[in-house]
Amino acid sequence: MEKRRILVVGLGLIGGSLAMALQGFENFEVVGAVRSQATYDKAAAKHAADRLTFDPAGQLPGADVVILCQDPAGIIGFLEEHRDRFKPGCLIWDVCGVKTAVMEAAKCLPDGVDFIGCHPMAGKEASGIDNAEAGLFRNTHFIVTPGPRATREHLDLLRRMADHCRFGDVIETTPERHDQMIAYTSQLMHVIAVSVCDNDGLFSCKGFEGGSFRDCTRVAALDPAMWTQLFTLNAPALAQVVGMLEERMRQYRTAIENNDRDALRAMLAAASGRKKQIDLERARGDDVRPVWTCQE
Amino acid sequence: MEKRRILVVGLGLIGGSLAMALQGFENFEVVGAVRSQATYDKAAAKHAADRLTFDPAGQLPGADVVILCQDPAGIIGFLEEHRDRFKPGCLIWDVCGVKTAVMEAAKCLPDGVDFIGCHPMAGKEASGIDNAEAGLFRNTHFIVTPGPRATREHLDLLRRMADHCRFGDVIETTPERHDQMIAYTSQLMHVIAVSVCDNDGLFSCKGFEGGSFRDCTRVAALDPAMWTQLFTLNAPALAQVVGMLEERMRQYRTAIENNDRDALRAMLAAASGRKKQIDLERARGDDVRPVWTCQE
Numbered sequence: 001m002e003k004r005r006i007l008v009v010g011l012g013l014i015g016g017s018l019a020m021a022l023q024g025f026e027n028f029e030v031v032g033a034v035r036s037q038a039t040y041d042k043a044a045a046k047h048a049a050d051r052l053t054f055d056p057a058g059q060l061p062g063a064d065v066v067i068l069c070q071d072p073a074g075i076i077g078f079l080e081e082h083r084d085r086f087k088p089g090c091l092i093w094d095v096c097g098v099k100t101a102v103m104e105a106a107k108c109l110p111d112g113v114d115f116i117g118c119h120p121m122a123g124k125e126a127s128g129i130d131n132a133e134a135g136l137f138r139n140t141h142f143i144v145t146p147g148p149r150a151t152r153e154h155l156d157l158l159r160r161m162a163d164h165c166r167f168g169d170v171i172e173t174t175p176e177r178h179d180q181m182i183a184y185t186s187q188l189m190h191v192i193a194v195s196v197c198d199n200d201g202l203f204s205c206k207g208f209e210g211g212s213f214r215d216c217t218r219v220a221a222l223d224p225a226m227w228t229q230l231f232t233l234n235a236p237a238l239a240q241v242v243g244m245l246e247e248r249m250r251q252y253r254t255a256i257e258n259n260d261r262d263a264l265r266a267m268l269a270a271a272s273g274r275k276k277q278i279d280l281e282r283a284r285g286d287d288v289r290p291v292w293t294c295q296e
Numbered sequence: 297m298e299k300r301r302i303l304v305v306g307l308g309l310i311g312g313s314l315a316m317a318l319q320g321f322e323n324f325e326v327v328g329a330v331r332s333q334a335t336y337d338k339a340a341a342k343h344a345a346d347r348l349t350f351d352p353a354g355q356l357p358g359a360d361v362v363i364l365c366q367d368p369a370g371i372i373g374f375l376e377e378h379r380d381r382f383k384p385g386c387l388i389w390d391v392c393g394v395k396t397a398v399m400e401a402a403k404c405l406p407d408g409v410d411f412i413g414c415h416p417m418a419g420k421e422a423s424g425i426d427n428a429e430a431g432l433f434r435n436t437h438f439i440v441t442p443g444p445r446a447t448r449e450h451l452d453l454l455r456r457m458a459d460h461c462r463f464g465d466v467i468e469t470t471p472e473r474h475d476q477m478i479a480y481t482s483q484l485m486h487v488i489a490v491s492v493c494d495n496d497g498l499f500s501c502k503g504f505e506g507g508s509f510r511d512c513t514r515v516a517a518l519d520p521a522m523w524t525q526l527f528t529l530n531a532p533a534l535a536q537v538v539g540m541l542e543e544r545m546r547q548y549r550t551a552i553e554n555n556d557r558d559a560l561r562a563m564l565a566a567a568s569g570r571k572k573q574i575d576l577e578r579a580r581g582d583d584v585r586p587v588w589t590c591q592e
Contacts, residue, residue: 121506125575141503171503181504184497189508192488194567195544199537201480202570207437207467208477210417212485215511220571224564228557235552241495242549246542248491253538256531261524268520271490274498275516279421 003029007063009056009078010034011043013124014095015069016132019049021165023134031059042129060085065157068094072229076105079115086113091154093118097182098233099145099175106147114154117145117175119182120167125221139168145175183237190227191242193220299325303359305352305374306330307339309420310391311365312428315345317461319430327355338425356381361453364390368525372401375411382409387450389414393478394529395441395471402443410450413441413471415478416463421517435464441471479533486523487538489516 006028008019019032032049033056034040043052053059060066060082068075075094086092092115096102099117106115121141124131142162146155162170173181196202196213197220205213231238255263302324304315315328328345329352330336339348349355356362356378364371371390382388388411392398395413402411417437420427438458442451458466469477492498493516501509527534551559 121504123506140506143504169503178504181497181501184495185501185504185509186506188492189512191545191548192492192512193508194564194571195541195548196484196488197567197571197574198544198563199480199540201477201537202574205477205481207465208417208439208474208481210419210436210482212489212515213481215514216485216488217571218511219508220568221575222564222568224561224568227564228561231552231560232555232557235555239549239553241497242545242552244495245491246545246549248494249487249538249542249545252487252491253535253542256527256538257535259528259531261528264527265520265524267494268490268518268523271493272516272518272520275490275493275513278493278498279517 003027004064005059005062006030006065006067007056007059008032008049008067008069010069010074011039011048011129011132012069013127013129013131013136014120014122015067016043016048016129017122017134017136018067018069018095018120018165019043020046020132020134021137022161023047023050025161025164028065031063033059039129046129046132048129048132057082057085061087063087064090065161066090066092068092068096071223071226072096072098072101072233075102079105080108083108084110086110088112090114091116091157093158095120097186097230099143099178101233103145103147103175111149114150115147116150116154116158117147117178118158119143119145119178120165121186123219125218127223135166138166141169141171142167143171143173143178145173145178179234180237183234184241187231187234187238188241188245190219190222191231191238192245193217194222196220299323300360301355301358302326302361302363303352303355304328304345304363304365306365306370307335307344307425307428308365309423309425309427309432310416310418311363312339312344312425313418313430313432314363314365314391314416314461315339316342316428316430317433318457319343319346321457321460324361327359329355335425342425342428344425344428353378353381357383359383360386361457362386362388364388364392367519367522368392368394368397368529371398375401376404379404379406382406384408386410387412387453389454391416393482393526395439395474397529399441399443399471407445410445410447411443412446412450412454413443413474414454415439415441415474416461417482419515421514423519431462434462437465437467438463439467439469439474441469441474475530476533479530480537483527483530483534484537484541486515486518487527487534488541489513490518492516 008015011032011034019030022030030049031051032043033053040052075096094102103117109115120137122137159170196217304311307328307330315326318326326345327347328339329349336348371392390398399413405411416433418433455466492513
């Protein structure tokens with residue numbers, strides 16, 4: 001039987017890891033598209049894909065699945081530039097951390113080409129093909145925002161790919177809800193991490209850091225260009241949660257400055273109680289969801 | 297040779313773990329003082345100490361080392377209540393997360409009783425004897441703030457105890473510098489964690505959390521009464537760093553709201569560059585310090 005083809009465009013941390021994780025998936029050949037010779041050489045050395053190319057456009061007519069793993073502007077630009085080169089009936093998905101903007105860009109695609117927005121909630125503090133690994137997605141969430149034209153056949157195919165990559169679950173939602181949630185659970189964590197590192201104490205505090213400091217600042221070593229795109233493409237939702245956190249911190253600071261122990265204890269009891277409840281639910285497995293749970 | 301005695305007062309997470317880690321240290325017997333029958337039973341079941349007592353005061357005349365592991369008010373109250381019961385020439389140390397207030401309280405002790413403030417930078421999100429373990433301190437910092445009366449003999453004894461507990465290093469500093477640093481590296485991380493959990497999104501974001509969210513909120517399941525004490529005993533330093541973080545977050549929010557990509561990219565580049573530099577120094581081992589390095 002002739003092999004079908006998955007084309008992974010961009011072999012950074014996520015693209016490289018997907019290309020590695022998807023090898024051996026059903027009867028598909030995994031082709032990885034790179035831009036630099038350095039990435040080509042590293043990808044070849046670690047056998048990141050079955051085959052490598054510098055010419056993704058040339059692979060499009062034969063690609064049954066196209067996975068876009070560039071930065072947000074790269075994904076949006078690729079869709080617009082190659083809109084008429086995709087194979088009719090193919091499935092395109094992406095890995096971008098914002099979904100409304102990407103789903104909007106995908107509207108330029110012709111009928112019969114199916115785009116499903118995806119966000120693998122996996123990562124590392126270190127980027128690039130050097131750090132790619134097949135096991136990156138194990139037990140992480142795979143968030144999916146299908147458009148109105150998404151076919152059941154493609155959704156099933158996507159679910160089988162997610163299973164092959166060992167994702168912990170598949171969460172289906174709308175692009176708008178994804179962006180709202182991710183502003184809080186991911187983008188805000190990155191704003192906090194960089195804000196904490198913007199302190200003169202960073203270099204003088206050696207010997208005084210514990211686990212909480214290492215954990216909170218871990219993701220601060222981010223890619224400035226990519227996160228500038230992610231933040232500005234989700235500006236209203238992100239600005240809102242940053243503003244809410246500022247307000248909470250102002251309340252804590254006021255209670256501390258006023259030596260208002262009752263207020264402080266009440267705030268700490270409420271927040272720690274919420275956290276303990278969530279931890280308990282998680283330990284009980286209450287948050288384990290079936291595949292394709294709708295989050296509306 | 298007659299056994300000397302270490303008395304550990306309070307067998308919670310830290311006290312219980314210290315009592316476990318110190319068993320077998322030189323020719324010392326480790327006695328653990330508890331208040332409740334429940335803690336007594338659990339401590340006995342896991343052999344948390346060589347011997348257990350409900351009466352720490354009764355053990356004081358024979359105790360060569362006393363380790364105070366209560367909450368801050370408990371430590372300060374114990375010093376004041378039992379100031380005249382300590383064995384002449386004994387070493388007292390504590391594990392409290394603030395040091396200026398404790399060192400101040402220790403001034404009530406008579407001459408010949410040596411108090412050295414200590415802060416093991418170890419912990420877990422879960423507290424109590426149930427979670428105590430001998431390996432808790434492995435590769436963590438042991439911060440020490442000796443008073444002007446601290447003897448070389450007691451500092452050496454403390455260093456040998458730290459080695460026996462497998463601490464990664466021993467950092468000697470002043471109480472004031474400790475409290476300034478800890479406001480940034482530890483207390484601020486707890487203010488952030490509880491502030492993030494004070495959001496309606498906490499219960500609706502399941503399926504959208506990644507590692508950064510789990511890491512940042514991990515310590516929010518804290519003990520409200522103890523952290524109220526720790527925060528108010530270090531109010532000026534903590535209020536200052538919370539205020540600095542509010543200001544950084546306001547700057548990020550403004551850049552995001554104004555779609556000011558240049559400003560955002562510059563801020564992200566500066567902060568991520570600082571974080572990358574610190575990570576590099578750490579990987580190189582530049583922050584591995586000899587025991588008893590002075591941090592002034």
